[in-house]
Each structure stands twice: as structure tokens, then as C-alpha cells.
Amino acid sequence: MSRAELADFLRRRREALRPAQMPSTALHPPGPRARRTPGLRREEVAALAGVSTSYYERLEQARAPRPSPQVLSALGTALRLTDSEREHLARLAGQIPPSTDTDPAPVPADARRLLHQVGPVPAYLVNDIEDIVAWNSAAATLITDFAHLPVHERNTVRLAVRLAGTLCSPATGTDDTFARQTAAHLRAAAVRHPANRALGELVDAYAAHSPHFAASWLSHDVRPRPTLRKRLRHPALGELRLDRHTLLVPGTSLRLVLYTADPGSPSAAALAELDPPGTAP
Structure with missing residues (x-):
């Protein structure tokens, strides 16, 4: 159990709620003391969860013992957590043990x-820490020839830093959505793999590069964003407006990332003209 991480997550989720979202019966009666926080008060969350205010305060102060599954469920309801946030809360509280796997899992044959059955759609597979573990030829042409990169550089975070302002970089103003999506994935991964040093290095590197990522990381936002719109600058095709889709591969921790464009758009026509550099793994 990570008391400090649990405390920070609860506090930030509490502060993210707005009194206007809650029924008036759940709120502290108005009085002379003005609200000093943007979200709910601790006593309001405690009342919604059916726990004592002193116990909830100790949770946010990282001084309480491990909460029971029943308390976690009540807190999830009180804080209006999504399914992914509830799982994250359970992991922080030690109800779901961290992974002990140290070796990367093999990519399933199916x-x-x-990857090679999606036709001209650029696609690749990433693991928990955003390593690109397999790709198709269209993805190599659109982004970079992954086969010629050192293995440790085949990572979406490292590529975001490495390609910034160069080939196939995100156009100005589009890094924020990708950064938030990446922060959510890595936050969840950090709880599943607390001993993974490479993950900590990725977080430090991207936080120094992207203020959007740094802010999202601090907010403990672990909600998945399966689709986001990106604008990419390609050295031969110019600026492309693409949708980046992220799908979980069933039975694995891998995610399939695909890039598509609106049918009939110039970007769709450009994708159809991609000239693959060769056979991808």
C-alpha cells in the first residue's frame, strides 16, 4: 500500500468535484465559513461514503491503515470514480497486488x-510503459523506421521528445491531448509495476519536456482516452489531421494504436499514398 500516493489521489479527486454536481443534501450547510477549496470538503466526502470525518482526514494525510474493499467501494461512489479510477484506487490501497513480471511478455501471434491485416492503416502495439513492440509498414512510413532505432528508443514517449520540432512531430497545440493520454497510461502502469525503473525515467524525461504531461501526471488522472485528434507534420506528405485510436488487446496488457483520417479528406488521400519502407516485424 502506498499511503502517500493514495492520499494524493483521494485529495485530487475530491478537489476535482464541484458542489454544483452534488445533491444539496450531501453538502455541508452554508454558513459564515467560505469554501477554501475548489471541490468538496473532506467532511462532505466522508458523509457520502459513510465513514467518519476523522478517518477520511487520516486517509488524506497518509496516516490511516489500509481501507477495506467496502470502504474503497463507498469512496469510489462518493468521489464518482470511473471503473479505471476505481481499479487504480484498489491498487493504491493494496487490494490488488502489483505485478511481479520482470520480463516483457511475448507479442501474441494473433x-x-x-497489424498486417488492417491494410494501409498505420498501426503498432505498445506495452504498459509505451514501448512499441510490433508495428506494420504503414506505421514505419508515417512515423519513423522503428527497425533502425535502438530497442530502448522504440517508445512513444521517447519518440515524442526525440521528434519534437522535426519529422512527423505533433503540430503546435496538439501535444496536450497526447500528453494527458500518456500520463493516464503511465500513472496506471506505475502502480502495476512500482519497481520498474525505466518507467520512472520516462516520466522524468517527458515531464521535463511537456508541461501538459507534468500537470496531468500530478493530477492523478487515470481515465483512458481511447481516441484523440492529432496533427502531424510529415516530411513528404505535409501536415496530416489524424485520429489516434487506442484499443486494448484482450487477454494481454498490450494496446493497439491505429491512425485514421476522415474519409475523403486530404489526409486520407495522403495515407493511401504511403510507400512502406519494407517488411515490419
């Missing part, structure tokens, strides 16, 4: 086959 997942690898899927």
Missing part, C-alpha cells in the same frame, strides 16, 4: 497478424 495480435501481430492483426
Whole structure:
């Protein structure tokens, strides 16, 4: 159990709620003391969860013992957590043990086959810490020839830093959504793999590069964003407006990332003209 991380997560989720979102019966009666926080008060969350205010305060102060599954469920309801946030809360509280896997899992043959069955759609597979573990030729042409990169550089975070302002970089103003999506994935991964040093290095590197990522990381936002719109500058195709879709591969911790464009758009026509550099793994 990570008391400090649990405390920070609860506090930030409490502050993210607005009194206007809650029924008036759940709120502290108005009085001379003005609200000093943007979200709910601790006593209001405690009342909604059916726990004592002193106990909830100790949770946010990282001084309480491990909460029971029943208390976690009540807190999830009180704080209006999504399914992904409830799972994250359970992991922070030690109800779900961290992963002990140290070796990367092999890419299933059917997942690898899927990459090459999506036709001209650029696609690749990433693991928990955003390593690109397999890709198709269209993705290599659109982004970079992954086969010629050192293995440790085949990572979406490292590429976001490395390609910034150069080939196929995000256009100005589009880094924020990708950064928030990446922060959510890595926050969840950090709880599943607390001993993974490479993950900590990625977080430090991207936080120094992107203020959007740094802010999202601090907010403990672990909600998935399965689709986001990106504008990419390609050295041959110019600026492309693409949708980046992220799908979980069933039975694995891998995610399939695909890039598509609006049918009939110039970006769709440009994708259709991609000239693959060769056979991808």
C-alpha cells in the first residue's frame, strides 16, 4: 500500500468535484465559513461514503491503515470514480497486488497478424510503459523506421521528445491531448509495476519536456482516452489531421494504436499514398 500516493489521489479527486454536481443534501450547510477549496470538503466526502470525518482526514494525510474493499467501494461512489479510477484506487490501497513480471511478455501471434491485416492503416502495439513492440509498414512510413532505432528508443514517449520540432512531430497545440493520454497510461502502469525503473525515467524525461504531461501526471488522472485528434507534420506528405485510436488487446496488457483520417479528406488521400519502407516485424 502506498499511503502517500493514495492520499494524493483521494485529495485530487475530491478537489476535482464541484458542489454544483452534488445533491444539496450531501453538502455541508452554508454558513459564515467560505469554501477554501475548489471541490468538496473532506467532511462532505466522508458523509457520502459513510465513514467518519476523522478517518477520511487520516486517509488524506497518509496516516490511516489500509481501507477495506467496502470502504474503497463507498469512496469510489462518493468521489464518482470511473471503473479505471476505481481499479487504480484498489491498487493504491493494496487490494490488488502489483505485478511481479520482470520480463516483457511475448507479442501474441494473433495480435501481430492483426497489424498486417488492417491494410494501409498505420498501426503498432505498445506495452504498459509505451514501448512499441510490433508495428506494420504503414506505421514505419508515417512515423519513423522503428527497425533502425535502438530497442530502448522504440517508445512513444521517447519518440515524442526525440521528434519534437522535426519529422512527423505533433503540430503546435496538439501535444496536450497526447500528453494527458500518456500520463493516464503511465500513472496506471506505475502502480502495476512500482519497481520498474525505466518507467520512472520516462516520466522524468517527458515531464521535463511537456508541461501538459507534468500537470496531468500530478493530477492523478487515470481515465483512458481511447481516441484523440492529432496533427502531424510529415516530411513528404505535409501536415496530416489524424485520429489516434487506442484499443486494448484482450487477454494481454498490450494496446493497439491505429491512425485514421476522415474519409475523403486530404489526409486520407495522403495515407493511401504511403510507400512502406519494407517488411515490419
